[in-house]
Amino acid sequence: MNEKYKIPAQTRIGHIHLKVSNIDNALTFYHDLLGFEITERMGDQAVFLSAGGYHHHIALNTWNSKDAPAASKNGVGLxxxxxxxxxxxxxxxxxxxxxxxxxxxxxxxxxxxxxxxxxxxxxxxxxxxxxxxxxxxxxxxxxxxxxxxxxxxxxxxxxxxxxx
The missing domain is CATH 3.10.180.10 (2,3-Dihydroxybiphenyl 1,2-Dioxygenase, domain 1)
Known part of the structure; x- marks a missing residue:
């Protein structure tokens, strides 16, 4: 462990999974406006979106956030x-x-x-x-x-x- 680890140059970030308050409102932005394609939808609880047919680049869910207030600008997080x-x-x-x-x-x-x-x-x-x-x-x-x-x-x- 004396040797400093260096992450491989080909490493990439594969997708992001966001907690949202309302799937349909989030889809209006990510699908309708930005143009990501829906690859799978789980009712009003989760949806997976992609560019170009990848399984998903963005996942949205309401599992712990349905009808929650907007994210705080002053707290830790994304x-x-x-x-x-x-x-x-x-x-x-x-x-x-x-x-x-x-x-x-x-x-x-x-x-x-x-x-x-x-x-x-x-x-x-x-x-x-x-x-x-x-x-x-x-x-x-x-x-x-x-x-x-x-x-x-x-x-x-x-x-x-x-x-x-």
């Missing part, structure tokens, strides 16, 4: 779920969809390595939608390590991606 889009154009299309639905964004940021949109789901859980820039474009410090930052996201430039 800060946000981050959903990565394959290309900038995909994020732009989702931004357009959110604007057309008049869905409230809580922020937008350029992190150098990525561009992101932030919002809350119906239960107050934070959600980040983003795309990663190619690794060779990530900003670097003089020692070669990654230099992330937070700058305002240029919404108009992102939307212009749809015209390309």
């Amino acid at each position: 800060f946000h779920t981050a959903i990565v889009y394959p290309a900038r154009k995909d994020l732009a299309a989702m931004l357009k969809r959110l604007l057309e639905a008049d869905y409230k964004l809580t922020g937008g940021a350029d992190h150098g390595v990525s561009e992101a949109l932030y919002m809350d789901d119906p239960d107050g859980n934070g959600v980040e939608l983003y795309w990663d820039r190619p690794r060779d474009e990530w900003p670097k410090k003089p020692d070669g390590s990654i230099r992330m930052y937070t700058r305002n996201l240029d919404i108009q430039d992102l939307l212009a991606e749809l015209d390309k």
